Amino acid sequence: xxxxxxxxxxxxxxxxxxxxxxxxxxxxxxxxxxxxxxxxxxxxxxxxxxxxxxxxxxxxxxxxxxxxxxxxxxxxxxxxxxxxxxxxxxxxxxxxxxxxxxxxxxxxxxxxxxxxxxxxxxxxxxxx
Amino acid sequence: xxxxxxxxxxxxxxxxxxxxxxxxxxxxxxxxxxxxxxxxxxxxxxxxxxxxxxxxxxxxxxxxxxxxxxxxxxxxxxxxxxxxxxxxxxxxxxxxxxxxxxxxxxxxxxxxxxxxxxxxxxxxxxxx
DNA sequence: TAATAATCAATAATAATTATTATTTTTAGG
DNA sequence: CCTAAAAATAATAATTATTATTGATTATTA
Numbered sequence: 001x002x003x004x005x006x007x008x009x010x011x012x013x014x015x016x017x018x019x020x021x022x023x024x025x026x027x028x029x030x031x032x033x034x035x036x037x038x039x040x041x042x043x044x045x046x047x048x049x050x051x052x053x054x055x056x057x058x059x060x061x062x063x064x065x066x067x068x069x070x071x072x073x074x075x076x077x078x079x080x081x082x083x084x085x086x087x088x089x090x091x092x093x094x095x096x097x098x099x100x101x102x103x104x105x106x107x108x109x110x111x112x113x114x115x116x117x118x119x120x121x122x123x124x125x126x127x128x
Numbered sequence: 129x130x131x132x133x134x135x136x137x138x139x140x141x142x143x144x145x146x147x148x149x150x151x152x153x154x155x156x157x158x159x160x161x162x163x164x165x166x167x168x169x170x171x172x173x174x175x176x177x178x179x180x181x182x183x184x185x186x187x188x189x190x191x192x193x194x195x196x197x198x199x200x201x202x203x204x205x206x207x208x209x210x211x212x213x214x215x216x217x218x219x220x221x222x223x224x225x226x227x228x229x230x231x232x233x234x235x236x237x238x239x240x241x242x243x244x245x246x247x248x249x250x251x252x253x254x255x256x
Numbered sequence: 257t258a259a260t261a262a263t264c265a266a267t268a269a270t271a272a273t274t275a276t277t278a279t280t281t282t283t284a285g286g
Numbered sequence: 287c288c289t290a291a292a293a294a295t296a297a298t299a300a301t302t303a304t305t306a307t308t309g310a311t312t313a314t315t316a
Contacts, residue, residue, distance in 0.1 A: 005282055005293055027272080041296045046273065048294095062192040063245060066304075067272070078243075082250035091246065101229050102246070109250040115206075116244050117191060118219065118230070122210035122237040133262050133313055154304080169265045174304065176263095194273075195303070 004055070009033075009040055010048045014057065014072075023061060023069040023079070023088040063088060064115075080108050132183070137161075137168055138176040142185065142200075151189060151197040151207070151216040191216055192243075208236050 012033050030045045049070055052058040059073045063081045069088060078091040080103065095105035103111055140161050158173045177198055180186040187201045191209045197216060206219040223233035231239055
């Protein structure tokens, strides 16, 4: 098992993600942390976001604009992406319509489409 | 309304997507078409994939590896992405377990997680 | 068949992400 | 407390996916 040593920078990244809910990109996190730690480098942000994702402390969201966004993992929830402004909103479990398995909530705008992707290990890779 | 003129290249791209079900990337489509039309350029492939997506004839899939994949749009269906080999499989409607709204089918491997994203127009953008 | 409007190939540019490397931090053991 | 091995960092270079530009070409339609 790979050992993970403490780092001030990684703590700052996790802390940043914990306290904001706008699903920032790596670059947005980098700029926020630079305000208090001007020496941090973008590579460090990317590496630690990858590490935190591997460790399951953080979740990566791919919304379709080619930029990965990050979310502090607390519980299973979904997302609503605006096709106009590209903002990403949380869809809390209680906002879901359990019968139709879709959103129906005054806080969420008009849903035009949705994408459901399952991740796992395919049959061929399991046999290897 | 923007007029869309016929183009041999666009037809080849659509034709390529219609006849394969491995959800190719722009680059994969480019290399396939180059076998019969060595003069086609990658920019043309990107531009036409974007156009076809706008026209709703093709669907873009973002699976989380930073590369966009494309799918010939026939009906609403979902996807299964292997975390090991990154292959993308179709999850047909009949493969879904309607009660738990998850996959349960011998053709699909082991599901570890899933991502559900809704797309639309947020409240702020609707009011503009 | 000629005007015109979209398309094309080729290329340059951009933007997100990853890799490299010399230096600095962290942490476990004496 | 000190020290050395292991891992992390900053700075930078490199890579990769995608978009923009441009001048020439091709398809539609009057």
